Amino acid sequence: MSDRPATSRVLVIVPAWNEEESIGDTVTEIRACVPWADLLVVDDGSSDGTRGAAENAGATVCQLPFNLGVGGAMRTGYRYALRHGYDVAVQIDADGQHDPRSLLSLLEPLGESDIVIGARFASKDDPYKVRGPRRWAMVLLATVLSRMAGTRLTDVTSGYRVCNRRAITVFAAHYPAEYLGDTVESLVIANRAGCTVTQVPVTMRPRAGGRASHSPVRAAIYLFRAFVALSLALVRKWPAQFEDPVAP
Template structure:
């Protein structure tokens, strides 16, 4: 196991039209002075996202068109693998994930392959209601049984992964709606990855326009159930079959 003091960590920041916030978020990560490298994957933005991120000190990869968070993260994982990083962590460009919690979430990798920064684990005051809340409770209950550990926030994108997780993600990381959180987690668990969660406090979006609206929230429950059903019927990743444990 690579020591936390010597491991190379890549912060992957998917960004779509986040020119108003991405620069500040990158700067916050850099100011931690923890030695993290920051990769911003510009997901087909029409604004100055790429320019602002680069000016703040991030490495920037630009996708030719919008592929969604799943597509952006796949790009980030491929970059991490090719550059030999020991661990990765996703941080949202809109500032809702507090960079000061990065080290804490990475600490979960001492006992697991994937560590989730959980919003509903007795820290912070982040709340949801209606269909989104019902979906999150249902998904957490089902996936907790699969993982054989209590998970309260399985849709959180604030996640860290070690080399084993990166290898698994390269084999299978979906780009479908909700797939980047639900499907990827279920398949990782079925492939033998250990999962844990770390309590974190979410911040309000620091600027820009939220991607969710009432219409999307109304159909969240139905789509999340379909995403889960698809995930649990998908076959195990060949990473687990061919290599066992890494």
């Protein structure tokens, strides 16, 4: 895939924390699939060789002095995108689960929407399955945020998403760093700022490296924390209008 969107400057942001095993292959694949996009890896205080592996694969790396979490890393990426005049910012995970070959399909709706989510569960043929408390939490979050957004959303916790300049401006100043804030609360903030959201079905892949943590206990904790994150997102007051944080 190499077709470049007309007139758009695109920045792919890859938040990475201790992803030495997978980041090199992830960067190489992104560069091969979308050579017209610029690529920024935000090394979120890694203690391994994440930065070196990313740089060796050809990425620009912003290294944070300590771990801020995905939200803090992505706010850094959005501020970089805003300061350098990018029209579109793309979030792709470092672990290889997000297929960059789907990127053009996510970019297409940006003419009508400010944020496009690469959604699991949007297709009956999607092999990605989640069950139990974790699935219950995802359904709850999707139901509430669908009503807020005025459109059907099935996967509001997906980290595979693209944003236009309007959403970049909002997120550069107000992207939340709390647990699930980078997915759930960010959509609440965007909605209250007047941004429109839609989704495109994508297929997720297994992690290319590292280890994901799943257990009944962790799933129950996820459900509880999802309730807390959603409650905080809904009760917090955000201004209806945002100023460009780096405007002269």
